[in-house]
Amino acid sequence: MNFMKTPQIGIYATKDRLKAEAERLSACLNLPLAKQKNEYDYQVIVTPEGLGLRKTGTKILPLTIDFLSGRMTYRRQHASLRNEILARALGLKKKSPVKIVDATAGLGRDSFILAALGFEIEMLERSPIVHVLLEDGLNRAKLDPVAAPIVERMKLHQANAIEWFQQVDPDHRPDIIYIDPMFPERSKSALAKKDMRIFHDIVGADSDAEQLLNRALACAKLRVVIKRPRLSGFLADLEPAFSHTGSSSRFDIYLPR
């Protein structure tokens, strides 16, 4: 992870009754407890509605993971194997029992759409903070009758995918590996939303994405798909077998030998 200055991050309970949960998270993430609203550069906040990540001293809304938001609901309701470019890039066919690994789970949106289309997804996220936010989002979605069967198909692990692929049992290699790394140049479109800037500040640029691609190519049985900004060059200058280009993103598809 690359930081100009390592941000100081604390855990803050917004209500007294949530202090025990804040203490649990503090121990689990090895981050200090904040006693005040503006202590540290960033805070993982424990609220009655769930977890959030906020930049202190600003009015930027905290980053939360909400699979029931209007935007995710719209995308879920309109997703089909034909109109979801992600599904086309992964080469998904109706009810095909493929083993898919989302190597860069992040906020879980892409995995959620794949799960909504009926596929089982194994999700890897290496940032412990993003992992707890995502776990919290999944747990809240489990309480919703429509989202519950979808998130049941999403299995989250806190792991570095580079190591995960190295250690995978040869009999359980994934068919498809999907990779959506952070890029330094992702500044205009993808980071236009201020809460996404908070995400970028915490995760940093995924400068080892090239290594991740190479490891994935050695591990996947059928294909590796990399999401890139529409006009950017190929990752590691490695030409894909083919690409699917959308309005802001491009999906480069590699077919391992």
Ligand SMILES: C[S@@+](CC[C@H](N)C(=O)[O-])C[C@H]1O[C@@H](n2cnc3c(N)ncnc32)[C@H](O)[C@@H]1O
């Ligand atoms: C751009 S975000 C992914 C967004 C995601 N596709 C979504 O739909 O929300 C990239 C995420 O991948 C994670 N990541 C990057 N490299 C990783 C690796 N080697 N192993 C596991 N997670 C990784 C980062 O921590 C970050 O949370």
